[in-house]
Amino acid sequence: MTNRKTTWTCLLATALAALATALAPGQTPAPQAEAPGIPQAGFKIGVEVNMVNVPVTIRGADGNFVRGLPRESFRLLEDGQPQEILFFAQEGLPVHIAIVLDTSGSVRSEWGAIRYATRRFIEQLKPEDRFSLTTFNTEIRLKMDWGTETARLGPVLTSIYCKDDTKVWDAVWVVSNDVFRGVEGKRVMIIMSDGLDNRSAVTFEEAVGAAVHEEVAVYVVSKTEALRQLVAALYREVPQQQFANADLALRKLAYETGGRVLYPNNFGQLDDIYADVDEELRNQYTLGYVSSNTNKDGSYRRIDVGVARQGVSVTARPGYYAPRD
Numbered sequence: 001m002t003n004r005k006t007t008w009t010c011l012l013a014t015a016l017a018a019l020a021t022a023l024a025p026g027q028t029p030a031p032q033a034e035a036p037g038i039p040q041a042g043f044k045i046g047v048e049v050n051m052v053n054v055p056v057t058i059r060g061a062d063g064n065f066v067r068g069l070p071r072e073s074f075r076l077l078e079d080g081q082p083q084e085i086l087f088f089a090q091e092g093l094p095v096h097i098a099i100v101l102d103t104s105g106s107v108r109s110e111w112g113a114i115r116y117a118t119r120r121f122i123e124q125l126k127p128e129d130r131f132s133l134t135t136f137n138t139e140i141r142l143k144m145d146w147g148t149e150t151a152r153l154g155p156v157l158t159s160i161y162c163k164d165d166t167k168v169w170d171a172v173w174v175v176s177n178d179v180f181r182g183v184e185g186k187r188v189m190i191i192m193s194d195g196l197d198n199r200s201a202v203t204f205e206e207a208v209g210a211a212v213h214e215e216v217a218v219y220v221v222s223k224t225e226a227l228r229q230l231v232a233a234l235y236r237e238v239p240q241q242q243f244a245n246a247d248l249a250l251r252k253l254a255y256e257t258g259g260r261v262l263y264p265n266n267f268g269q270l271d272d273i274y275a276d277v278d279e280e281l282r283n284q285y286t287l288g289y290v291s292s293n294t295n296k297d298g299s300y301r302r303i304d305v306g307v308a309r310q311g312v313s314v315t316a317r318p319g320y321y322a323p324r325d
Contacts, residue, residue, distance in 0.1 A: 050323055051087065052078075055186065055217060055258060056285045056305050057315040065283040066312055075306040078291055087288025094128040095186040095281055096146065098175050098216075101160075102193035104137040108162035110266065114192065115157040117270030121278070123150050132179055136171035137164040138199055142179060168193050169200040169207035172218065172253065176210035186286070187214065188259075190277060192221040192270075195246045204249050211257045212300075213321050218259040219277050220250045221270070258317030296325040 054076070058066040071088040099118060107114065122131050125148075133144040133156065143156050172191065180187055189211070200207075211218050247261075254261045260280070262273050293301065298321060305316040 092282035121274035168197040172207040
């Protein structure tokens with residue numbers, strides 16, 4: 001964004017300098033005929049390019065990342081219409097990562113493991129990456145805004161006490177709309193929770209819509225299945241459908257945003273989980289295109305990414321919302 005503004009500033013300065021040179025002292029420009037029906041407004045330069053960026057993960061049958069594919073191997077459709085890939089990258093791009101931690105009472109016993117793994121993950125981010133830290137229980141709190149400084153990370157995490165209920169969907173909505181507001185480039189949310197929402201004011205659909213609107217890929221570290229097995233063993237009367245519904249919602253959230261759900265048996269495995277997410281982000285391709293549909297109607301548009309290679313799986317966000325006029 002800065003480079004684009006700088007380029008236009010230089011071009012405008014050059015044009016004005018040329019105009020000043022062309023007008024000798026005492027001269028005035030020749031009057032121009034006014035075009036009929038066109039209002040004579042002030043001189044304005046503007047450029048508007050609505051680039052749609054699509055991170056894509058390619059894995060082989062063995063589960064390993066497939067690297068080295070050329071641009072020509074990819075096919076990209078929007079609502080069934082072929083789109084020209086104008087931007088292509090297969091190296092890890094700088095990323096804004098919002099860490100969103102469940103601090104409800106249900107994770108209190110494992111908070112030490114969560115705190116340790118989270119700090120280690122953030123400290124190993126690349127210098128060009130940015131992170132933020134948000135916690136949620138019955139309140140959503142931005143603990144650290146975007147930056148790279150990790151000196152405060154230890155004291156901030158140590159000061160957190162886990163209590164109260166869980167507002168998962170409120171947290172997704174707030175982070176998508178507020179924390180990511182104005183953030184450019186690759187946007188990722190890593191949300192860690194036991195998966196059971198019991199106090200949110202916004203609906204699940206509103207939370208997913210917010211993340212899709214802001215083009216945030218959501219990775220969910222979920223203990224829903226492990227919690228379900230534990231509760232089933234201890235409390236026979238608890239409806240198991242509650243856990244199935246929570247797991248289905250988390251899967252849909254990840255799918256609609258191009259992310260993934262990861263299932264540690266316990267939060268002591270978070271080092272491996274964080275490393276898995278980091279490796280995926282570093283091995284993604286990024287495709288960029290300008291939609292052939294120029295209508296600014298805010299409609300949802302389907303994205304389909306294909307690869308000219310057999311035996312691979314392709315993961316990408318399935319759509320986005322067009323801008324409004």
